[in-house]
Amino acid sequence: xxxxxxxxxxxxxxxxxxxxxxxxxxxxxxxxxxxxxxxxxxxxxxxxxxxxxxxxxxxxxxxxxxxxxxxxxxxxxxxxxxxxxxxxxxxxxxxxxxxxxxxxxxxxxxxxxxxxxxxxxxxxxx
Amino acid sequence: xxxxxxxxxxxxxxxxxxxxxxxxxxxxxxxxxxxxxxxxxxxxxxxxxxxxxxxxxxxxxxxxxxxxxxxxxxxxxxxxxxxxxxxxxxxxxxxxxxxxxxxxxxxxxxxxxxxxxxxxxxxxxxxxxxxxxxxxxxxxxxxxxxxxxxxxxxxxxxxxxxxxxxxxxxxxxxxxxxxxxxxxxxxxxxxxxxxxxxxxxxxxxxxxxxxxxxxxxxxxxxxxxxxxxxxxxxxxxxxxxxxxxxxxxxxxxxxxxxxxxxxxxxxxxxxxxxxxxxxxxxxxxxxxxxxxxxxxxxxxxxxxxxxxxxxxxxxxxxxxxxxxxxxxxxxxxxxxxxxxxxxxxxxxxxxxxxxxxxxxxxxxxxxxxxxxxxxxxxxxxxxxxxxxxxxxxxxxxxxxxxxxxxxxxxxxxxxxxx
Numbered sequence: 001x002x003x004x005x006x007x008x009x010x011x012x013x014x015x016x017x018x019x020x021x022x023x024x025x026x027x028x029x030x031x032x033x034x035x036x037x038x039x040x041x042x043x044x045x046x047x048x049x050x051x052x053x054x055x056x057x058x059x060x061x062x063x064x065x066x067x068x069x070x071x072x073x074x075x076x077x078x079x080x081x082x083x084x085x086x087x088x089x090x091x092x093x094x095x096x097x098x099x100x101x102x103x104x105x106x107x108x109x110x111x112x113x114x115x116x117x118x119x120x121x122x123x124x125x126x
Numbered sequence: 127x128x129x130x131x132x133x134x135x136x137x138x139x140x141x142x143x144x145x146x147x148x149x150x151x152x153x154x155x156x157x158x159x160x161x162x163x164x165x166x167x168x169x170x171x172x173x174x175x176x177x178x179x180x181x182x183x184x185x186x187x188x189x190x191x192x193x194x195x196x197x198x199x200x201x202x203x204x205x206x207x208x209x210x211x212x213x214x215x216x217x218x219x220x221x222x223x224x225x226x227x228x229x230x231x232x233x234x235x236x237x238x239x240x241x242x243x244x245x246x247x248x249x250x251x252x253x254x255x256x257x258x259x260x261x262x263x264x265x266x267x268x269x270x271x272x273x274x275x276x277x278x279x280x281x282x283x284x285x286x287x288x289x290x291x292x293x294x295x296x297x298x299x300x301x302x303x304x305x306x307x308x309x310x311x312x313x314x315x316x317x318x319x320x321x322x323x324x325x326x327x328x329x330x331x332x333x334x335x336x337x338x339x340x341x342x343x344x345x346x347x348x349x350x351x352x353x354x355x356x357x358x359x360x361x362x363x364x365x366x367x368x369x370x371x372x373x374x375x376x377x378x379x380x381x382x383x384x385x386x387x388x389x390x391x392x393x394x395x396x397x398x399x400x401x402x403x404x405x406x407x408x409x410x411x412x413x414x415x416x417x418x419x420x421x422x423x424x425x426x427x428x429x430x431x432x433x434x435x436x437x438x439x440x441x442x443x444x445x446x447x448x449x450x451x452x453x454x455x456x457x458x459x460x461x462x463x464x465x466x467x468x469x470x471x472x473x474x475x476x477x478x479x480x481x482x483x484x485x486x487x488x489x490x491x492x493x494x495x496x497x498x499x500x501x502x503x504x505x506x507x508x509x510x511x512x513x514x515x516x517x518x519x520x521x522x523x524x525x526x527x528x529x530x531x532x533x534x535x536x537x538x539x540x541x542x543x544x
Binding site: 002003004009013034035036037038058059060061062064101102105 | 475476477478479482483486493494495499503509510538539
């Protein structure tokens with residue numbers, strides 16, 4: 001199957017929500033040491049939901065395209081729903097199955113988001 | 127392209143994997159710098175060992191153990207003659223190049239490197255020739271220095287070699303060929319300069335021994351490390367050559383069976399060379415397979431293999447240049463100091479995507495930092511690059527298919543821009 005759907009490439013070349021959030025409530029830098037792809041997710045959280053989100057980083061079409069599409073999806077989502085997201089949701093979102101070789105690229109931004117939320121929750125408990 | 131010295135079409139028939147399809151397309155294998163494919167003879171020899179004379183070596187008195195021992199030891203003699211070492215006693219089997227370099231760091235380095243000593247490597251090294259020295263330097267309080275890579279020529283910077291040698295390093299450890307740039311370093315000349323300054327010299331020969339004639343005595347290196355799997359042999363067998371006197375002085379690194387002459391409750395006497403450095407049951411099939419791989423390479427002559435790869439490389443560089451692909455490494459006019467390794471980038475497309483689209487066309491290339499992060503990140507200024515690499519079984523058609531696939535990469539990414 002062709003994983004390079006036009007929509008993904010279009011997101012890669014013109015990514016949505018790219019940049020930093022200065023007033024973020026949580027952020028996390030995740031990297032794929034195998035290929036050097038890296039993504040930082042910035043989340044602004046209000047009343048248990050994502051008020052705003054941005055990402056920064058460098059990577060392949062699959063990792064950047066999925067970060068762009070994921071951040072669109074995250075806006076307005078409840079933290080508890082994001083925590084439940086998994087590979088299945090990413091595949092649904094992308095509309096393609098990236099296959100085992102590229103799964104890490106596809107899920108890099110979700111992983112960063114969930115880790116950012118973990119630190120956010122930990123800090124909130126303090 | 128001129129008439130080839132090698133009968134590549136005949137050679138291709140010896141490699142069963144070249145008949146397979148990848149994603150429905152005939153396999154075009156352009157990743158021999160990562161690992162080479164294996165000829166039928168090597169596969170058959172390994173199979174024959176297990177079917178006909180599998181037994182442990184150096185201990186059995188029965189016939190098949192004697193046969194296994196003979197075949198294994200014969201392979202060391204083949205390795206010794208292949209690199210023109212004086213004797214098989216200078217040939218230590220390891221798992222791979224990385225382990226060979228680690229044995230030097232753990233054995234010779236442990237014994238000889240002291241606080242404040244300098245160890246000299248270069249900016250174009252593979253991680254296998256960086257990390258063992260970082261570990262050693264940290265442990266001993268030694269200093270790790272780097273010969274700079276000339277950003278324009280992709281060669282080691284002459285002035286930097288002199289500057290760094292002036293610090294009188296104890297050891298100079300450099301790649302004979304870069305696995306990213308393809309640059310062939312003049313190890314013989316650097317060894318001469320280094321010896322004058324009192325340093326010992328290690329050459330990482332992982333990318334040279336499989337592709338060109340080498341002669342350790344002519345190069346006058348003290349240590350020489352390479353892997354079987356990059357030279358048509360199986361995985362898990364590597365070679366450390368060292369001058370006999372160094373192996374005699376070096377303490378054993380691994381303890382266990384086979385590396386001893388005698389043991390009592392308090393102490394042991396190490397075995398003779400080279401067994402002193404090979405603890406435990408050896409990779410017997412690996413040694414035997416490597417021996418057969420060397421027979422195969424010798425049949426086609428290393429000088430002819432080198433010539434063929436140079437021609438293929440020149441052709442690929444021309445095609446890539448015409449396709450406006452950015453190529454790293456020595457200039458196309460400088461193919462005499464370049465192996466069949468070409469790192470490149472398609473502007474605007476991540477190397478991972480390039481490799482994935484090529485995969486869908488049946489073309490196997492590598493993308494990433496190629497285990498040379500300081501070179502790729504700090505010298506080339508990239509997070510990753512794509513790399514194609516050639517061997518004796520690659521032909522002009524392989525390059526044509528790869529170039530065609532690169533056109534598809536561009537189409538795909540250009541399409542959405544419109």
